Amino acid sequence: MAETAVNIVIDKLVPLLREEGNLLSGIHNEVTSIKDLLERMTSFLKDADAKAERANTSSGAKTWVKQTREMASHIEHVIDVYLHHVARRRNKRGFNGFLHKTSHFVRGLFVCHEIASEIQLIRKRVLELQETSIAYGFNSIEKISFSSSRRDDMLFDPRMASLYTEEAELVGIQTLRDKLIGWSTEVHVASRRSVSSLVGMGGLGKTTLAKKVFDNPRFTEWFDWRAWVTVSQSYNNEDILRKVIKEFHRGRNESVLEGIETMDLKLLIDTMRGYLHEKRYAIVFDDVWSINLWECVKLALPDNNNGNRIIITTCKGEVAASCREATYDQVYDLKPLSQDESWELFCKKTFRDTEGYCPPELDQFATTIVSRCGGLPLAIVAISGLLQTKGEDVSQWRKLHDSLGSELESNPHLTNITKILSFSYYDLPHQLRHCFLYFGTYPENCLIRCPTLIRQWIAEGFIKEQRGKTLEDVAEEYLTELIQRSLVQVSYVDNRGMRKKCQVHDVMREAVILLKAEDLSFSQVLEEDSRFNENCRHVSVYSNAYNIFGSIENSRAHSLCFFNGIGRPQNPLTTCSNLYKRFKLLRVLDFEDSLLDNLPEEVGYIYHLKYLSLRNTRVKILPKSIGKLVNLETLDLKYSLVHEIPIEINKLPKLRSLLAYNWDKNKEFSLTTPRGVVIQEGIGHWGHLQKLYVVEATDNLVKDVGSLKQLRRLGIQKLTTEQGKDLCSSIGKMPHLKTLELGAINGDEIIDLQHISSPPQRLQTLSLMGRLEKLPDWIAGLFLLTRLGLCWSRLEGDHDTLKVLQCLPNLLQLVIQEAFSCEELHFEGGFPKLKELRLENLNGLKLMRSTTAAGGLCHPQPQKS
Numbered sequence: 001m002a003e004t005a006v007n008i009v010i011d012k013l014v015p016l017l018r019e020e021g022n023l024l025s026g027i028h029n030e031v032t033s034i035k036d037l038l039e040r041m042t043s044f045l046k047d048a049d050a051k052a053e054r055a056n057t058s059s060g061a062k063t064w065v066k067q068t069r070e071m072a073s074h075i076e077h078v079i080d081v082y083l084h085h086v087a088r089r090r091n092k093r094g095f096n097g098f099l100h101k102t103s104h105f106v107r108g109l110f111v112c113h114e115i116a117s118e119i120q121l122i123r124k125r126v127l128e129l130q131e132t133s134i135a136y137g138f139n140s141i142e143k144i145s146f147s148s149s150r151r152d153d154m155l156f157d158p159r160m161a162s163l164y165t166e167e168a169e170l171v172g173i174q175t176l177r178d179k180l181i182g183w184s185t186e187v188h189v190a191s192r193r194s195v196s197s198l199v200g201m202g203g204l205g206k207t208t209l210a211k212k213v214f215d216n217p218r219f220t221e222w223f224d225w226r227a228w229v230t231v232s233q234s235y236n237n238e239d240i241l242r243k244v245i246k247e248f249h250r251g252r253n254e255s256v257l258e259g260i261e262t263m264d265l266k267l268l269i270d271t272m273r274g275y276l277h278e279k280r281y282a283i284v285f286d287d288v289w290s291i292n293l294w295e296c297v298k299l300a301l302p303d304n305n306n307g308n309r310i311i312i313t314t315c316k317g318e319v320a321a322s323c324r325e326a327t328y329d330q331v332y333d334l335k336p337l338s339q340d341e342s343w344e345l346f347c348k349k350t351f352r353d354t355e356g357y358c359p360p361e362l363d364q365f366a367t368t369i370v371s372r373c374g375g376l377p378l379a380i381v382a383i384s385g386l387l388q389t390k391g392e393d394v395s396q397w398r399k400l401h402d403s404l405g406s407e408l409e410s411n412p413h414l415t416n417i418t419k420i421l422s423f424s425y426y427d428l429p430h431q432l433r434h435c436f437l438y439f440g441t442y443p444e445n446c447l448i449r450c451p452t453l454i455r456q457w458i459a460e461g462f463i464k465e466q467r468g469k470t471l472e473d474v475a476e477e478y479l480t481e482l483i484q485r486s487l488v489q490v491s492y493v494d495n496r497g498m499r500k501k502c503q504v505h506d507v508m509r510e511a512v513i514l515l516k517a518e519d520l521s522f523s524q525v526l527e528e529d530s531r532f533n534e535n536c537r538h539v540s541v542y543s544n545a546y547n548i549f550g551s552i553e554n555s556r557a558h559s560l561c562f563f564n565g566i567g568r569p570q571n572p573l574t575t576c577s578n579l580y581k582r583f584k585l586l587r588v589l590d591f592e593d594s595l596l597d598n599l600p601e602e603v604g605y606i607y608h609l610k611y612l613s614l615r616n617t618r619v620k621i622l623p624k625s626i627g628k629l630v631n632l633e634t635l636d637l638k639y640s641l642v643h644e645i646p647i648e649i650n651k652l653p654k655l656r657s658l659l660a661y662n663w664d665k666n667k668e669f670s671l672t673t674p675r676g677v678v679i680q681e682g683i684g685h686w687g688h689l690q691k692l693y694v695v696e697a698t699d700n701l702v703k704d705v706g707s708l709k710q711l712r713r714l715g716i717q718k719l720t721t722e723q724g725k726d727l728c729s730s731i732g733k734m735p736h737l738k739t740l741e742l743g744a745i746n747g748d749e750i751i752d753l754q755h756i757s758s759p760p761q762r763l764q765t766l767s768l769m770g771r772l773e774k775l776p777d778w779i780a781g782l783f784l785l786t787r788l789g790l791c792w793s794r795l796e797g798d799h800d801t802l803k804v805l806q807c808l809p810n811l812l813q814l815v816i817q818e819a820f821s822c823e824e825l826h827f828e829g830g831f832p833k834l835k836e837l838r839l840e841n842l843n844g845l846k847l848m849r850s851t852t853a854a855g856g857l858c859h860p861q862p863q864k865s
Contacts, residue, residue, distance in 0.1 A: 196324075768793065
């Protein structure tokens, strides 16, 4: 993590030197020197981090890495304080009063002198650390993975236990085991070489399942040539092929193995192909982390139509996907055990009982403990082993029940959970580690909205720019990779297949994220009995912990998020006086779901703030000082009481998302009229804006919105007929638009969209609430459109109109509400992908007919009606 910390600082120093160079009077050269020194250090920081993770590394080397990380954090803090000071000076310029100006000037000189001295000390410290690194032999060439560095240091690899699970202890995998055995031993299923991949997070039982297939008598009798090879994160292709050849010849004529140690890769491939030319073989590659493995070993595995089988276990979805090259190759995504299966396994391991019996006096503790395991067999088995040593002592069970989190770190019976799950964490590239640890800022069992998470990642500075991609695009890729690595679970997908909510497994959160976050002072969850760590960068507050704020003087936190927790919800600002003075360096401030009813002027003092959420609060009025938040990127006003936004907000040049509407949260795609916010003129400065949703139409806004060429989502309400021409002109200037939702001021007002010169071809969601003289011609060309809503349209429902809708190739959801004034609707097939059709308030409709048209068009199969 030292590498990550240093890279974050470098990313901050570069724009600072470029944009604020004129302000760095007297220290510009020092700051430049520090940046150059840090850039040179990054060449060996990866090696330093890897060595620090080794159990047998000297304490001096580990201390060096920790000092480097803390030094980088300190540099970042000094920069933040400096920029906060500069912003305060700018904001004070307009104030009257000679004494005030004079005192502020003197104070400014003092602060600048302090910072200059601090920068000089930092530069000296960086030089010392760079010189010290030589003594520890850090270099830029050696690449040590977590797996290889740890394996020699472990007296026992905890993953080996999964190879020796007794048959009687199996729970939840028997069906898939039998399916895999059947697939393996029935050539008529696929005589060609076939691959089955078992994918899922660590501890789900992938290795156990594969071993039970591999050792099954039907399997062993069917394949004369079998090999089990554990791959892990550190491997080379030659060694893997040697292991396979040795496994094939174990107990056979081992004289043929002579010379394989000196063979190169090509000769090993040729030798193995020769051995297997006419053989029926089966191989298990266990614990595969790289897609490159299969690309190599498949060359050595001839497809001789003998029904050869390969089983691969992996935590990474991309590895499983890369091994699926034909329709008869399979990918099995393993899931956690159900509650009943978890209880069955727990009782088998803890009480040696196959009927699910638990002593009544232990039942309440056992139920909670099993629930917290989240269906993860690894956690259930490990905790059961510990509880076996406690007997039926209620006090011991209560103690474990109350302190399970700390036990995961310190109890030798449970540390194997952390060790196994940590393999996936240490395999992450540095840019993903902070993103993953950020899940620890959310409460246990929390379903996290993906768009919200992405906006917070961006605000925190975790997302690096990539040419040709928005920050949102890059963040989506980061989230996808965490999902592919089985570290993050998708918990809700909409009917278009778009992921909306995600979460991390509770055991992963407790055993890896929270422990690592505490070790790195990355984040802290404040509860009633917590002791505040002022060095933590990300602070989550439960409502029963507000009293802690009285002891906080100067936090370095970058994010502050409030959650209701287990206490009675309160207004955060009632119990957290001077909140903005205590947390000057915030990037993220999230009041969602709190009882906040007033946002004071002091919010404008938080110069670095990039993300402000008032979602579902009682706030009605935004202070004018919000215009001072020149770094603000996201303003979330959803379900708040804010109706009008002060004109000062137009000064915010970095705004990316302005979200403000209030309608039914439970409807995934609704035509209920949302209440938007009123924005004064002058929005042309928002060149980075991606989402503007929902605003009330004014003549100036309808004209000016066309200058927002980066918009991906636009929602405008209370449109009038007269604004149609300007609206068409503005929409035609938005090539990146994916979601467009327009609403007229009433059901009689016409929305004229016929004359858009360049319709947005990337449009995926279109909602029109207002009268249409006819369906716009350009809708027929929206080949990416998946959701369409029409309300108050008063269309005739003639053949041509319906034909356009039925021919949209990717339409998944169609909502028609008071949209057709006709007695009959005739659907002639079409709708090749439609999943949901909603017809509401078609009062004049008497008959619906549907026929399958010639040419193979399918009758729609709606899931809802």
